[in-house]
Amino acid sequence: xxxxxxxxxxxxxxxxxxxxxxxxxxxxxxxxxxxxxxxxxxxxxxxxxxxxxxxxxxxxxxxxxxxxxxxxxxxxxxxxxxxxxxxxxxxxxxxxxxxxxxxxxxxxxxxxxxxxxxxxxxxxxxxxxxxxxxxxxxxxxxxxxxxxxxxxxxxxxxxxxxxxxxxxxxxxxxxxxxxxxxxxxxxxxxxxxxxxxxxxxxxxxxxxxxxxxxxxxxxxxxxxxxxxxxxxxxxxxxxxxxxxxxxxxxxxxxxxxxxxxxxxxxxxxxxxxxxxxxxxxxxxxxxxxxx
Amino acid sequence: xxxxxxxxxxxxxxxxxxxxxxxxxxxxxxxxxxxxxxxxxxxxxxxxxxxxxxxxxxxxxxxxxxxxxxxxxxxxxxxxxxxxxxxxxxxxxxxxxxxxxxxxxxxxxxxxxxxxxxxxxxxxxxxxxxxxxxxxxxxxxxxxxxxxxxxxxxxxxxxxxxxxxxxxxxxxxxxxxxxxxxxxxxxxxxxxxxxxxxxxxxxxxxxxxxxxxxxxxxxxxxxxxxxxxxxxxxxxxxxxxx
Ligand SMILES: Nc1ncnc2c1ncn2[C@@H]1O[C@H](COP(=O)(O)OP(=O)(O)O)[C@@H](O)[C@H]1O
Ligand SMILES: [Mg+2]
Numbered sequence: 355x356x357x358x359x360x361x362x363x364x365x366x367x368x369x370x371x372x373x374x375x376x377x378x379x380x381x382x383x384x385x386x387x388x389x390x391x392x393x394x395x396x397x398x399x400x401x402x403x404x405x406x407x408x409x410x411x412x413x414x415x416x417x418x419x420x421x422x423x424x425x426x427x428x429x430x431x432x433x434x435x436x437x438x439x440x441x442x443x444x445x446x447x448x449x450x451x452x453x454x455x456x457x458x459x460x461x462x463x464x465x466x467x468x469x470x471x472x473x474x475x476x477x478x479x480x481x482x483x484x485x486x487x488x489x490x491x492x493x494x495x496x497x498x499x500x501x502x503x504x505x506x507x508x509x510x511x512x513x514x515x516x517x518x519x520x521x522x523x524x525x526x527x528x529x530x531x532x533x534x535x536x537x538x539x540x541x542x543x544x545x546x547x548x549x550x551x552x553x554x555x556x557x558x559x560x561x562x563x564x565x566x567x568x569x570x571x572x573x574x575x576x577x578x579x580x581x582x583x584x585x586x587x588x589x590x591x592x593x594x595x596x597x598x599x600x601x602x603x604x605x606x607x608x609x610x611x612x613x614x615x616x617x618x619x620x621x622x623x624x625x626x627x628x629x630x631x632x633x634x635x636x637x638x639x640x641x642x643x644x645x
Numbered sequence: 646x647x648x649x650x651x652x653x654x655x656x657x658x659x660x661x662x663x664x665x666x667x668x669x670x671x672x673x674x675x676x677x678x679x680x681x682x683x684x685x686x687x688x689x690x691x692x693x694x695x696x697x698x699x700x701x702x703x704x705x706x707x708x709x710x711x712x713x714x715x716x717x718x719x720x721x722x723x724x725x726x727x728x729x730x731x732x733x734x735x736x737x738x739x740x741x742x743x744x745x746x747x748x749x750x751x752x753x754x755x756x757x758x759x760x761x762x763x764x765x766x767x768x769x770x771x772x773x774x775x776x777x778x779x780x781x782x783x784x785x786x787x788x789x790x791x792x793x794x795x796x797x798x799x800x801x802x803x804x805x806x807x808x809x810x811x812x813x814x815x816x817x818x819x820x821x822x823x824x825x826x827x828x829x830x831x832x833x834x835x836x837x838x839x840x841x842x843x844x845x846x847x848x849x850x851x852x853x854x855x856x857x858x859x860x861x862x863x864x865x866x867x868x869x870x871x872x873x874x875x876x877x878x879x880x881x882x883x884x885x886x887x
Binding site: 517521523524528530531532533534536537538 | 733735750751800
């Protein structure tokens, strides 16, 4: 039981990362109908920005994170300008291809700047963690869980309790109708890109001390986040969160109880099971069917 | 006074003009009906006014100033509110949220002003009051149409464009919708009303135009259109039915 609880804690921690990336992914699907294959690279770029601010420039850790998150929001706007804007009237596929291109471009730029050897980032806290009953709570996993919870609450408040949130939702449900009401649709989409990039970047910064910072770190995270999306229900926001958490727990348990080398395979096994048995995922969307 | 003028307006989506040079005037305070068979170009006319058709030529004047080529969001801010075909109520937002978003073309409204205006819409559409927290996708066709019109009125438009508000509604609900259109005009809002239900449309309109494959076939007062045998035979089939 102690081991189970310990694995549950670790699994939820890693799952929270998948959930944050999956959330950014879903928001872009909903607001701009963009399937962004560069979502994982947002995490990679975010982690490298933290390396620059903290390791290179020597700024305080929290300030470094804050600066990196703000830079990521700006980066999201640039990314939108390069991959989405010129192709926005051409349907989904050209944009998907251009996000794939951008993700390859980003990895290679970082490779040129930083080389293939991974960078190391310390955790947010000096203390290794705290013992709570049978579970040792690693401080970095704890920061991931707390940050992810706060972000989900923040996002809920923004989307459900503010007029801006309602305009973002309206844009994601029917762009043409939103523009007929005078909602600045282009601005809403840019805000979504900025937010999504900041979210992905923050996920990368949070997971960096656990995983190392490497050029390839985004690819696997993005695949897991995509799987989380399908498991949770394509395009569903609660689905992205629960799907991410479920995936993190499943792979951590699978690795421990069944086989470590197959850790990554569990995620994709779970994805295949869902596609076969419940393709609409945990939260099959009613709204998109109706619209 | 002429509020909205279309001057030899042409419009196309791809190849081939859908509107082939139409002239339409809407005076301040009028209800003007735009009639015609399915595919005549009625919706395209409204969409061109709102800046939703990619290729337009000729001119569109609002209060004497050209709005041709402006972005949709800018056109709404100038005071043209468009309630499109199919209602397009946001399915994942509540009735109240849908109505509130109708004021997006205006500056920031105080909470008190917003509550007052939404309250006025609930007076105009009493059924919506009890549905204020229902999500868009749960509503019936008639309810959706009322939300769409209430939302369109929140823009405080100089001209309200209504595209087939009676489509798909039960006769009793259609009567209700037209009663509300008459009420809207009494409050001073100008309406350009697209309808296939010519009988109902001409009963509230001051003037009408009949479109045929992208051209204005005839225009005139309801009685004149009523009595035009050619129009009667071909386009106002609704007369016999109604
Ligand atoms: N988005 C579009 N793309 C291409 N053609 C269109 C589009 N919308 C309408 N059309 C064509 O334009 C013509 C007029 O359509 P429309 O304005 O919707 O007619 P109405 O509203 O009078 O029924 C039709 O032949 C229709 O096929
Ligand atoms: Mg039509």
